[in-house]
Amino acid sequence: MAKQISRRTILKAAAASAVVGAVPIRSWAAESAKIGVILPTSGVFAFPGQQSRKGIEYAALVNKERNGPNMEFIFADTESKPENGRVAAEKLIRQGCTALIGAWDTGATISAAQAVETAKVPLLINIGSAPQITEQGFTQIFRNFASVSSMIASAVTRIHELVTTQKVMPKSAVVLYVNDTFGQSALASLDAIWEKAKVPIKIVDKIGYDVRAKDLSVEVAKAKATGAELVLPITRTNDAIMIVREMVKQKYNPMAIIGPGSPGPYERAFTDALGKFGDDYMICVPWWNPRNPRAKVIAERYEKMEKGNRFELNVGFSFEAVEVMADAVKRAKSNDPAAIHAALKTTNIEDHIMYGGPIRFDEKGQNPNIGVALLQNRDGVPTVVGPQQITMAAPAFPMRPFAGR
Amino acid sequence: MLTSNLPLYANMVASGVLIGVIYALIALGLTIVFGVMRVVNFAHGELVVVGMYLGYLMWSAFGLSPIVAMPISAIIMFCAGYLLQTGLINRFIRRPHHVQVILFVGLALCITGLHMIIFGPEARPISSAASFEVVELGFLQLDAVRLYGALAALALIALLLAFLRYSDTGASIRAAADNPIGAAAIGLRVNRVFAITAGIGLACAGAAGTLIAPIFDTQPYLASDMTTMAFVVVIIGGLGSVVGALVGGVLIGISESIAALVINPAMKSMISYGLLIAMLLIRPQGLFGGRQR
Numbered sequence: 179m180a181k182q183i184s185r186r187t188i189l190k191a192a193a194a195s196a197v198v199g200a201v202p203i204r205s206w207a208a209e210s211a212k213i214g215v216i217l218p219t220s221g222v223f224a225f226p227g228q229q230s231r232k233g234i235e236y237a238a239l240v241n242k243e244r245n246g247p248n249m250e251f252i253f254a255d256t257e258s259k260p261e262n263g264r265v266a267a268e269k270l271i272r273q274g275c276t277a278l279i280g281a282w283d284t285g286a287t288i289s290a291a292q293a294v295e296t297a298k299v300p301l302l303i304n305i306g307s308a309p310q311i312t313e314q315g316f317t318q319i320f321r322n323f324a325s326v327s328s329m330i331a332s333a334v335t336r337i338h339e340l341v342t343t344q345k346v347m348p349k350s351a352v353v354l355y356v357n358d359t360f361g362q363s364a365l366a367s368l369d370a371i372w373e374k375a376k377v378p379i380k381i382v383d384k385i386g387y388d389v390r391a392k393d394l395s396v397e398v399a400k401a402k403a404t405g406a407e408l409v410l411p412i413t414r415t416n417d418a419i420m421i422v423r424e425m426v427k428q429k430y431n432p433m434a435i436i437g438p439g440s441p442g443p444y445e446r447a448f449t450d451a452l453g454k455f456g457d458d459y460m461i462c463v464p465w466w467n468p469r470n471p472r473a474k475v476i477a478e479r480y481e482k483m484e485k486g487n488r489f490e491l492n493v494g495f496s497f498e499a500v501e502v503m504a505d506a507v508k509r510a511k512s513n514d515p516a517a518i519h520a521a522l523k524t525t526n527i528e529d530h531i532m533y534g535g536p537i538r539f540d541e542k543g544q545n546p547n548i549g550v551a552l553l554q555n556r557d558g559v560p561t562v563v564g565p566q567q568i569t570m571a572a573p574a575f576p577m578r579p580f581a582g583r
Numbered sequence: 584m585l586t587s588n589l590p591l592y593a594n595m596v597a598s599g600v601l602i603g604v605i606y607a608l609i610a611l612g613l614t615i616v617f618g619v620m621r622v623v624n625f626a627h628g629e630l631v632v633v634g635m636y637l638g639y640l641m642w643s644a645f646g647l648s649p650i651v652a653m654p655i656s657a658i659i660m661f662c663a664g665y666l667l668q669t670g671l672i673n674r675f676i677r678r679p680h681h682v683q684v685i686l687f688v689g690l691a692l693c694i695t696g697l698h699m700i701i702f703g704p705e706a707r708p709i710s711s712a713a714s715f716e717v718v719e720l721g722f723l724q725l726d727a728v729r730l731y732g733a734l735a736a737l738a739l740i741a742l743l744l745a746f747l748r749y750s751d752t753g754a755s756i757r758a759a760a761d762n763p764i765g766a767a768a769i770g771l772r773v774n775r776v777f778a779i780t781a782g783i784g785l786a787c788a789g790a791a792g793t794l795i796a797p798i799f800d801t802q803p804y805l806a807s808d809m810t811t812m813a814f815v816v817v818i819i820g821g822l823g824s825v826v827g828a829l830v831g832g833v834l835i836g837i838s839e840s841i842a843a844l845v846i847n848p849a850m851k852s853m854i855s856y857g858l859l860i861a862m863l864l865i866r867p868q869g870l871f872g873g874r875q876r
Contacts, residue, residue, distance in 0.1 A: 220699065220704065221704075221804070222804055224699070224703075224704030224705075225703075225704045225705040225706075227704075228703070228704065385848060386847065386848065387848045388848075388851075388852065390804075390808060391848075392798075392799040392800075392805065392808065393602070393798060393799060394848075395595075395598055395726065395840075396595055396598075396840055396843035396844050396848055396851070397843065397848045399591055399594065399595065399844070400843075400844065400848070403588065403591055415705075415706070416706045416800055416802070419706070419708060419800065420800070423710075423714060423715065426715045427715060427716070427717050427724075427726055428717075428724070429717075447705050447706065447708075451706075451708040451710050451800075452710065453710065455715065580715075
């Protein structure tokens with residue numbers, strides 16, 4: 179006999195539904211993971227900081243299109259002041275961010291690392307190369323960028339590969355370096371590694387200049403006076419422009435200008451400002467892999483979307499930071515900082531856009547597989563000319579004299 | 584050693600003199616406003632950067648060289664200075680110094696913020712053909728943009744000196760500077776004289792900014808360096824002295840070049856500040872500073 183549904187049963191069912199309905203069924207997937215992003219979007223590093231922000235926003239768009247985990251990005255500006263890294267991190271954590279990305283500048287990153295360590299919130303470093311970041315025993319940081327020492331070691335390898343495969347070998351080199359934390363770390367690494375790698379080129383002088391230098395005529399005159407056949411500038415964008423402009427004026431034509439691990443001369447600001455004089459300049463930096471079809475599509479789409487902007491190092495590593503974070507949030511299945519931290523620790527991304535091996539983090543939180551490419555500006559476009567497995571053109575060496583262009 | 588490096592040293596001294604003349608024009612704008620109104624313009628560097636952006640805009644939009652763009656910048660900035668003085672600064676002339684400082688610092692922050700919003704943080708270089716040219720005079724190789732810039736700055740300074748010395752308005756400015764109450768008593772419209780003076784001060788800043796734009800790439804954060812440099816020059820030359828600004832500018836230009844060559848390029852600013860401290864200790868009124876009111 180079929181059981182009849184009584185009025186009392188219906189009432190009981192309605193009451194039960196009301197109670198169940200009142201209790202929110204919260205799923206981590208439905209909720210946005212709040213990711214804080216710390217960048218220098220104003221101040222002296224505002225240009226790369228804003229480029230990095232564009233990379234984050236572009237990656238967020240791509241993540242959405244690919245139905246990646248629900249993530250909300252909240253930005254904080256350090257104003258290019260190292261001490262503001264901590265303030266920004268604390269503010270973002272108070273706003274409910276369960277993981278952070280940042281902080282581009284080494285000083286701000288170290289300062290932010292202290293705050294995330296206290297709050298036990300993971301920080302994924304998109305850019306920031308000082309070795310001490312991963313050497314201070316922080317447990318919450320992960321760096322998907324090369325340390326300056328590994329970057330310089332790879333750069334010296336690229337330079338060594340380059341000069342030993344050419345018909346003419348430069349005998350001497352001069353270093354022009356920006357005299358800040360980055361420049362001094364890079365110079366110290368270059369000194370140590372140059373000797374160790376037994377590069378058959380003598381460094382005859384090292385000329386430092388202030389990070390806010392407006393004019394590098396004297397520095398270039400000093401470099402020219404050494405007669406060095408190789409110029410190794412450790413620069414950012416504006417100083418690299420000033421160096422080349424002075425070299426043109428002072429008729430200094432070395433065999434090559436190669437920036438070992440220097441950010442800047444691949445920027446559109448550099449190639450636009452110098453035109454034909456910016457060509458043949460070489461830079462050794464981590465770069466996107468031109469042989470990876472996905473990286474090519476991503477870079478081309480970005481350059482179409484952001485007219486006047488290039489898919490370069492800042493954009494690329496910021497883009498990749500979002501992909502690493504999305505992967506971690508997805509695997510963590512939770513917005514809890516500890517769960518995201520645990521997931522970041524077991525990251526293993528084989529196919530990614532920047533050149534290098536799989537993205538994995540060692541016990542110090544460092545990705546040891548970041549590759550360094552040798553780029554050369556050709557007709558105003560940075561082109562990969564080394565190493566062999568990703569090269570897109572043969573290097574122009576020696577570079578063409580400025581006067582004949 | 585010195586003989587073999589002689590051309591290098593000579594080139595650096597020449598380069599220092601050329602940039603020093605442009606520094607002098609920057610400092611002149613600051614010193615003239617102080618000399619007449621006893622107001623210290625802490626937004627002076629920001630106004631120089633406005634001149635740099637004006638030069639950049641005229642070059643990028645119309646292809647005007649900075650030398651041609653310079654008088655246009657000077658006129659625009661003169662009008663801006665006149666309006667700023669009549670609309671805002673005149674109300675603060677007789678207020679305490681700290682109030683004036685707050686006004687100008689606020690103005691400076693607003694200008695830098697506006698530059699950031701309008702132009703963004705990236706440097707805006709002017710890369711005309713002259714940017715890569717040198718003018719050879721014997722063994723001297725002079726940077727073309729510095730040489731033309733310095734000559735234009737020198738012409739403007741001479742014009743200004745002649746204007747102050749020989750024109751009626753110049754005489755009124757000198758009278759208002761010497762004794763504003765006395766000048767008012769004899770019927771001089773002091774506020775109008777102040778407005779013209781502020782216009783001249785800003786015109787100097789704007790013109791110098793346009794001339795310096797092809798040498799230092801334009802960006803919002805250059806302003807504080809420009810303000811500091813202008814203060815160093817006027818303190819060394821003597822507050823309120825036009826000739827002092829010229830001598831101070833050239834002195835700073837040369838000392839920076841030689842210091843970079845002899846000591847260490849990273850420490851070239853140290854020499855300017857060293858000179859400043861020495862001057863404050865030995866002759867606080869500066870090389871050409873007059874009596875204090």
